[in-house]
Amino acid sequence: MLGLCCQSRDKTKPADEGAGNEQKSTVKINYYAVNEGNTITLPSGLYAQMGNKKYTIIPENMENGRCMQVFDSLDFDQDGYEDALITHIWACGGNGSPNAFFFCSYSKDGTFRLSEEFGESWDDPLIEMWNGKPSVKVISNLQGMTTEMAERTERFILENGRAVRVEYKETQLLPAIVELKSADFTEKDKEEDREKKIYFDLDGDGKKDKISGRYWERWGSMLWDIRFGTGKYARTEDEGSRKRIGVLNSKTKGVHDIVLDLDDVMVWDGEKYVYKK
DSSP, X not given: OEEEEOSOOOOOOOOOTTOOOOOOOOBOOEXXXXXXXXXXXXXXXXXXXXXXXXXXXXXXXTXXXXXXXEEEEEOTTOSSBOEEEEEEOTTTTSSSSOEEEEEEEEOTTSOEEEOOOEEEESSOOEEEEETTEEEEEEEEEOOTTSSOOOEEEEEEEEETTEEEEEEEEEOOOOOOSEEEEXXXXXXXXXXXXXXXXXXXXXXSSSSOEEEEEEEETTTTEEEEEEEOTTSOBOEESOOSOBSEEEEEEEEETTEEEEEETTTEEEEEOSSEEEEOO
């Protein structure tokens, strides 16, 4: 059997305002997810051990249908018992779906509680202090396989076995002068693999530069590139597909910045487009 994650890791950032309470003694609980297949591509069971006693929280079987990993464990609700943040790997090792998360906590009646799931993210959550309590910050990318663009940032704390959302923010679309979107492609464009393009003088040399894209149905996005009026292709750090490429009014080293998707900005470093830091 493979222990997909057993050890507690300190991923908590320093406390913000409201922290500084005296640390209490915490009862250690070892949470772990295992399966017989030695792989995260199979459903896992979720277990815990406190002292010499072992607990089965979610049995390992195909009907359970959840591929899981223990992301981290600490006393999230500050009740004196260690809790766990669990990753539900929706795609079971693939990349077709983002991961979700949930808390597992010990109740003093001798049972374990599972919170509702939260988040839809391909990235790891961030554990940090919020008003003196451990919290989980998740950036959910809701774009999926359609041409829609959506992203939200949420913060959750554990209270009485429940995941309670305490912060919510939607990522806003950064306005562009001109833009090309995967949503611009018609069904005929997609069927015939047509290239769509827009022209704009990015570097101010008086020549129109071309921003082009071809629709990629797998993610509802575009495979894109930029070609200057001189015929030279602009190199970029971004090698992925995007749902939107736009030109911003701002410039770096005399060349217009570009925006990808909602608000990812790339700037010209003199040789190529790089992500803005």
